Each structure stands twice: as structure tokens, then as C-alpha cells.
Amino acid sequence: MLINTWYVVAASSDLNTEPKGVRALGQDLVLFRDRDGKAHCCGNTCIHRGGSLCDGKVVEGTLQCPYHGWRFDGAGACVEIPSNLPDAKIPKRGRIDSYPVKEQWGWIFAFLGDLPREEQPEIPDEDLFPxxxxxxxxxxxxxxxxxxxxxxxxxxxxxxxxxxxxxxxxxxxxxxxxxxxxxxxxxxxxxxxxxxxxxxxxxxxxxxxxxxxxxxxxxxxxxxxxxxxxxxxxxxxxxxxxxxxxxxxxxxxxxxxxxxxxxxxxxxxxxxxxxxxxxxxxxxxxxxxxxxxxxxxxxxxxxxxxxxxxxxxxxxxxxxxxxxKVKASEARGWRIDSKKIEGDEEHAWAIPSPARGADSKNWVLKPLPLREGKPKSAQAAE
Ligand code: FES
Ligand SMILES: [Fe+2]
Structure with a gap:
């Protein structure tokens, strides 16, 4: 399985006011709509103590964990920790991975990977489905x-x-x-x-x-x-x-x-x-x-x-x-090393997101292990 690709994760009509849990690339993800109805896609594991976010609620356009009520915005930032005083600072690692989303043709596409916006490929639109x-x-x-x-x-x-x-x-x-x-x-x-x-x-x-x-x-x-x-x-x-x-x-x-x-x-x-x-x-x-x-x-x-x-x-x-094309993506180091995590119940993993690509420090969950790619010279020869 490859990261850094757009995937359809749900039909638009399946995402209403409640969060929705979906699977992709062997991981649990959560979808929700903010106050403007814009769809967001995040990792489903709460970084506090592992609550399943899709079982929580959408509160004021943010995603609320069902366990202790921490809330996350569409960009994945923790915006509230109810057990702290209201003016307490949110820790730097208080964020979950959030993935770019596009709704098209009645489907919700999520870009599951860590490339910055300018390097993300385009989803085909009118050219493929006029x-x-x-x-x-x-x-x-x-x-x-x-x-x-x-x-x-x-x-x-x-x-x-x-x-x-x-x-x-x-x-x-x-x-x-x-x-x-x-x-x-x-x-x-x-x-x-x-x-x-x-x-x-x-x-x-x-x-x-x-x-x-x-x-x-x-x-x-x-x-x-x-x-x-x-x-x-x-x-x-x-x-x-x-x-x-x-x-x-x-x-x-x-x-x-x-x-x-x-x-x-x-x-x-x-x-x-x-x-x-x-x-x-x-x-x-x-x-x-x-x-x-x-x-x-x-x-x-x-x-x-x-x-x-x-x-x-x-x-x-x-x-x-x-x-x-699959091999070329593998050569770039984008293939998930599924064998490494099979049966591992001691870690929760994250599909790396663009924010993680920009700054790999200060995250709670480990990024999914990827198979080693090939040096650029070898890639060009493929
Ligand atoms: S596990 Fe999510 S708020 Fe505690
Ligand atoms: Fe067929």
C-alpha cells in the first residue's frame, strides 16, 4: 500500500453531522464536517489515551473525543482539554494528523501522505469525467x-x-x-x-x-x-x-x-x-x-x-x-511496510500527513513504517 496518493474514503452523502469512521491503508481514519459543512479527514486515534474519535461528537465544528472530551479542529490541532483550566496552554504535541480533502463526483477524496500542497498530484476532474x-x-x-x-x-x-x-x-x-x-x-x-x-x-x-x-x-x-x-x-x-x-x-x-x-x-x-x-x-x-x-x-x-x-x-x-507506476512510488519510499506492524498491539500508528512532512517533531503517534526507497539516480533508471 502506498502513501502520497488521493484515495476515495467515503461517499459525500454518507457524511452528515456525526463523525464517521473509515479505513484506508490499514489504518482507522475519521471524517467530520465543520460548521461550514467542509469535510475533514484525520487519524482516528486520540493522542491523549487512544480514544476512538469517530465514536465522539462534532461540537461547534470540532471533533470531540468520547473518552475525556478533548476537541480537535479540522487541521488536527487540539483546541480544548476540558480537565485543564480554560487558559492553560495546549501542549505542543496536542495535534493529530489531518489530511487534505476534496469532494468531487459525490465522493470524498483524502490525500493520505506527507507531501506539501504544491507537490500533491491533482485528482482528475473534468478531463476524466466530463x-x-x-x-x-x-x-x-x-x-x-x-x-x-x-x-x-x-x-x-x-x-x-x-x-x-x-x-x-x-x-x-x-x-x-x-x-x-x-x-x-x-x-x-x-x-x-x-x-x-x-x-x-x-x-x-x-x-x-x-x-x-x-x-x-x-x-x-x-x-x-x-x-x-x-x-x-x-x-x-x-x-x-x-x-x-x-x-x-x-x-x-x-x-x-x-x-x-x-x-x-x-x-x-x-x-x-x-x-x-x-x-x-x-x-x-x-x-x-x-x-x-x-x-x-x-x-x-x-x-x-x-x-x-x-x-x-x-x-x-x-x-x-x-x-x-507502483514501483516508481515504492522507489520514492512511499510503500508501507505492513509486515513490520502486523499484529503489533503496542503502538498506534499514523499515516504521515503534510503537517508532519513539514515538521516531523512533536507528534504523539509514530508514523507508519515505510519500506526504504531507492536513491534518486536509481529511480531515474527505473
Ligand atoms: S482519550 Fe481522547 S480525550 Fe482522553
Ligand atoms: Fe473483470
Missing amino acids: EYYAQDKGSDAYAYVSGVFLFEANWVRAIDNVLDPAHAFHVHSAFGNLGNQFVPPFKVDVGSGHTLSRHRFAPVDKTGKWREEIPDDRGDADNQIQFHFPGMIFRNDMYPRPGMHHFVVSSYTPLNEYQTLSYFIHGRNFAKEDEHNEDGLKRVVNVMEEDQVILKKVKPLQMPLSTTEELLIEADSHLVEFRK
Whole structure:
């Protein structure tokens, strides 16, 4: 699992006036809204004596610990210790880690890492999901369904899978075509923050309601796959026949090394009546469930350390580019050393925040151990 990346930690609609506990990168985090409704994300462990902050309350826009009532503002600063006299000074270490937050597409993104603002990557917005903004301006070109799916799988394995056009034939009843499994050679466009590939698939028989919309005698289907690395956002566009378009935008957040939470939005420019929503949602979830059956059992459960420990072929090119980005982040020293903390019940850990990056002293909790990166010269050679 990597720090210094944006992750979707909740749906906006799930965060109201109460604090909300969420998991990411193997840690407990707490979300809350201040008096202006602005969302904040902090470590969930109270630095006094370890109270679980998400079980407390929001009081005057601050987060109050359920144990002794210490309060923290959105920046993580302790602003009140009720058992002290009102004018007593708050100790310097009276702060918890607080992470930058952005709400977009109905999701709450948190930047989990210690890079200063100017070095934090941007989350893709209109460039990746223009339909969302068009809808905001009144367009009804697409109908949407959304939801969340928990993969019992490592995050790299889960993302590998969506960047892999070949598995569709074997795994997915809705768009796999066992009669023609050839994956034409494709190019992967690699940008600083994203990777993109385009594919053509021979059509497969549709079933149920979509059969009326997508006839069997159509030509090959176009398919485009994109992944935005620092946002951990995937987009898949499918054009079952000219003029017809449906797509999914989904996020990938490691809860721990073996579970990955995926928020998704599916848009379609056909069968737009509400009565088709249930069926549309079922189709998306069905695809994820079919993937999950496979992903749960791949070995090793995490990405192998060396590419020679798997036999990767041309059809794997997109996921190879993704893995290169993972490796580049690891080389920068951003990989959490999960083995070091497994089963350790004598420490509470903190995902390092930007404030900690700026000043590593005067914190109560230890930062998560990270695997050693590589010197800059070695990174450049990767
Ligand atoms: S443990 Fe949070 S206030 Fe004491
Ligand atoms: Fe799949």
C-alpha cells in the first residue's frame, strides 16, 4: 500500500453531522464536517489515551473525543482539554494528523501522505469525467447508477484486473466472447498521471433487457480503458455499437493488504428510464462479483516482487505500465511496510500527513513504517 496518493474514503452523502469512521491503508481514519459543512479527514486515534474519535461528537465544528472530551479542529490541532483550566496552554504535541480533502463526483477524496500542497498530484476532474459536469449543467444525456463494492483482494491485483482486456472473455458472461478471444495488439498511452488503452472486441450475445437495445448482429465493440494513478481512478468506456455508450468510473482504496473498496458510477446513454436502473446496477455488481471469485484466490495475494515470477504477455501491457507506476512510488519510499506492524498491539500508528512532512517533531503517534526507497539516480533508471 502506498502513501502520497488521493484515495476515495467515503461517499459525500454518507457524511452528515456525526463523525464517521473509515479505513484506508490499514489504518482507522475519521471524517467530520465543520460548521461550514467542509469535510475533514484525520487519524482516528486520540493522542491523549487512544480514544476512538469517530465514536465522539462534532461540537461547534470540532471533533470531540468520547473518552475525556478533548476537541480537535479540522487541521488536527487540539483546541480544548476540558480537565485543564480554560487558559492553560495546549501542549505542543496536542495535534493529530489531518489530511487534505476534496469532494468531487459525490465522493470524498483524502490525500493520505506527507507531501506539501504544491507537490500533491491533482485528482482528475473534468478531463476524466466530463459527463458529470455536463449533468450538473442540466444535461440528461446519461442515466446513472452508483454504489460501492468490497473486493476481497489486494489493491494492485484488483487494479491489474481492470486493466486486463483478456480476462473479460473467460470471466465475464456479459461481455466475454469465448468464440473469439484474440486481443488485437494495443498501444498504451502513458502520461505522468494516467495510462490509457483502446480495444476492439467481437460482440457477444446480450441477455435480458439490454438485448433489445444491443442487437447481436452489430459489429465489433470499442472499448477504452484509462487509469489515473495518483487518484486511483479507473474509467472504462464501452461502445457496444455506434451512438451507444456506457461507462464506469471507479475508485480503488486499499482498506488493508487484502481488501480493496471500490466506489463506482455507471453511466449509460440508452435505456435511460428509471426502470432500467436496477438492472444496470445488477450488471455492474455482477461483473465485480465475477472478478472477485478469481481475485480472491490468485497467488501470491499481493503483486509479486519480481516480474519474472509471472509470465506476462502483450495483452498484459496496460497493467505492466500501472505496475511501473507502483514501483516508481515504492522507489520514492512511499510503500508501507505492513509486515513490520502486523499484529503489533503496542503502538498506534499514523499515516504521515503534510503537517508532519513539514515538521516531523512533536507528534504523539509514530508514523507508519515505510519500506526504504531507492536513491534518486536509481529511480531515474527505473
Ligand atoms: S482519550 Fe481522547 S480525550 Fe482522553
Ligand atoms: Fe473483470
